[in-house]
Amino acid sequence: MTATPATPGHQHAPNPPFTRPRRAARPVASAARDVLTLAGLPLLAVLALPAAFAGGGTRRWFGGRAESQRAQAQEAKDEAAAAFYELDTAQRDLKISVETIAAVDDSPAARQAVAQFEALGRRVDEASRRYIEAVDATDLDRDDLEASAAARARSALIAAKDELLTVRRDLDRFAAGLGPLLNRAETELARVAPAVERARQALRSAGEALDAVRGNGFRADDLAARLAALAPELTKLNEGAGRHGVRPTVQRAERVTREAEAVAAAARRLPEQAEEIDRRLVSLRTRAQALTTRAGQVEPVLSELRRRFTVACWQDLQHVPDQAAQNVRRAEEKLLEARQAREEQRWPDATALLSTVRALLNATDEAVSAAGDRLKRLNAVQKDPQAEIERTRFAIRDAQRLAMTGRTTPDPRHARPLDDCVARLERAVTGLEAGPHPDYWHFLTETEAVRQTVARVVAQIREERGAGR
Template identity: 70%
Template structure:
């Protein structure tokens, strides 16, 4: 039975085959763990690359560093797994029970290490969830942001062409649009060159500037029309004011004839001031017309504002002379009405100061008592052939202003106390 080359099967052959099968199962399990770890690492690398492309903060750099450290541990356990696989040929015919047992033990150990590191990798991936979401959201914004910038520049260019077709130069807008050309070049170079955050920021900035350009270009025809309208309106005002300014001298003559010098001395320069301001306004109008024709819109607008200010100042001076004569006429005819109105305001304030009190607050009573005395003195000063009625009027105006201040103070204090 021992000859003829026939293999002798011992009592342990069945056990050896069983151990071989167990070792093979351990090898398959380790291979599966190795594949799962490798797949998870590849997927997480994509996530880390996404975060790194967007997030240059300390948190972003830490995520990349932690992944690199995990990668080193993965390399270590992967090396141990490959070594274990290479060390044991489970297909050998002469595989004995000891070799099969060692193979199973080492492969089980390798699988356990692979699964342990896979668990670390999974927990790390889970911790990156918020960072990854933010990074993905920014990347999702990238392409639309760049496209919006391109469309905004195109719209600005089209708007500029449209106003030029109407004969408006818009050279300043054209220069600003040309200045955005380098920004478009950088956008076209992409986030790979300039970074995701910088590219999104640049795109948003281009959109804002291009939309502002478009709006200004579209508003240019209306601006030109408004300036034309203001030119015509201010021309009419200037001519009217020149005519009114000529009427100031007759008003001053009547003031000089009928009232004391104190009533009109401060108006002596009004005719000359009005004439000078009207002349200046006329000059500025001509300059504004030239600026409009040359399409220097800011200059035209500034000049028109100067004209308006000159006209307003002159108009007030001219009006003041006429109103002075009117008020002096009224008070010289009967000053009692103006005096009584002032006394009534004082009495009304005194009643308010006493409301709910047995004695007034000195802070309120003192200025009101002084107001009464000022009115009495002003009335008493009306003496002589030409009384100083203007002094009376200015004193009464000042008294009424003081009384109003006391009234407002009382109301504010009571509102705060309430």
């Protein structure tokens, strides 16, 4: 929107209303007549004077009507100028609000508001253009301004003023509808400074925590590298939201805060972490030594299994002694690597190596325990197979009672797998009694599988009844 134009030879301020020089009270010819009459000249000579005074140019006067039209046109011009100034001010104020919304909010509603403001801006420009044309069309301060020209100027200026006022009302209505969007944008904008300050404070705290642990002999090189990587982010925060946008700035500040706080927390945990790694090194070494002793006891267990039971009962355990010895050796090698990593303060490497050692020892423990458990279970079933049979039959009968509760006939989805379990148990019992050297391990695995199937059916029944089916 351009500034208010000035008519030639006369400068106008937009507000308050324009003023213009007052016209002479009487025409020059009338004043000359008075002077010459007093000098004693005849009236006829006086009547001839206007032509003489016109030398070099005079302006024409048209009496009261022309003056009235000029005054009305000037009044219309002042009113139009005031409307133009108020519209320009309103547009500038509203532009700030719309720019605030656009900088923060990228929702469809915000984009629509920006588009509407641009359309209103085009209307403002058009109304302003017509106002300027109306002002420039007529010089209301011309000495020879005719009444008709003043009237036309007044009409044009009134029309320009009305258009400016119409656009101003539409602009006001649009501004009133921006309330919710503007409130959200201002709320988001208000988050910028606190978020940036929190990020700066978090970076300072991280630096102080890092300095403290370094003073205690920890290098903390990885933490220092993480903190240094945040320097470019801090530079962008210092450049401000005006350059990088409100929402990206808030998000960047929050990310810097989280990462800086993580660095500070890791730095404060370093002494505790070192102590924990030292404890785990000692504990795992002790456990590895104990497993070495236990692994040596697997071979006698296997010898007894080979002597008393069929091949199927122990064949899958043949690898346990060799595997246990191999796992313990690998665990000891990893322990040495973990010790070296701890001395070099490579904390993540030390932690990862200790986790590997623990996994190797757990696998070894399970394998060594499996041999002893196998012998124990086989001894029990050889001594009293009926206890395993009754345990399994009880599970089946209990599931069958549950399946019949509240029913006259069982649901085939439940009855069929339970019937299959009964048949499978009977086959296992028959196989146990078939020869002088029963496969007790096959019998135990079959009864275990039957109980697992029964447990799944029971869970299904309870789930369906809980759901009201």
